[in-house]
């Protein structure tokens with residue numbers, strides 16, 4: 500018996516004025532493992548991520564998460580339910596330290612929350628200490644232990660990407676949406692990123708990843724390819740690379 504998909508997109512469309520950025524996009528993301536989303540520039544990948552995470556509403560179609568339509572849920576509600584995303588350009592709190600940045604990933608699930616923390620009650624102090632300890636453990640897991648106390652603005656590109664990943668991980672995701680996590684990284688940094696994604700997936704967290712990077716995309720078990728707002732191919736990396744429509748979309752041949 501196959502289990503229900505974690506995420507199901509049905510006929511999702513998005514119009515910006517008269518322009519159809521997405522046209523009847525349907526696919527599922529199974530629970531567990533890594534699913535990829537590829538496509539040339541402007542094919543609609545970020546628009547689809549924005550719809551799944553709740554930043555924009557689709558013009559048509561539905562997004563179901565854990566078997567339920569989530570169109571009415573805000574970004575925050577989705578994130579509390581374990582649907583956590585990163586951005587093409589890493590969003591890091593520049594003036595906070597690395598560990599403080601990671602702590603912000605967990606605040607939504609603390610009992611007292613950020614505001615109570617500011618009031619400095621004993622309960623909130625204990626909670627902050629526990630949150631900091633957990634964030635430090637995450638820093639070490641993502642090879643950021645040595646720079647945990649450093650201001651985030653001082654990090655080079657590779658560590659910024661890892662920091663964004665660590666912060667998303669601290670938000671306790673069930674489905675992690677990663678938008679171009681290796682963009683701007685060197686080959687060695689991409690290898691480090693790949694290892695961390697494998698580690699996250701091995702803990703049972705499902706990953707949906709957008710990337711242009713064929714090496715990084717090689718870790719996805721199943722890949723969907725968008726072109727001009729439509730899915731033109733779905734399959735393994737080998738199947739996608741062999742597909743004529745994909746070759747035409749990327750190479751124009």
Ligand SMILES: Nc1ncnc2c1ncn2[C@@H]1O[C@H](COP(=O)(O)OP(=O)(O)OP(=O)(O)O)[C@@H](O)[C@H]1O
Pocket residue numbers: 515518520538539540541542543544545546547
């Ligand atoms: N808010 C908007 N208003 C109008 N058009 C938009 C808007 N957002 C996206 N588009 C258009 O929709 C199409 C898809 O854009 P999107 O950013 O989703 O593509 P992408 O595949 O993520 O591209 P890239 O790889 O360059 O990031 C593009 O033609 C883009 O210009």
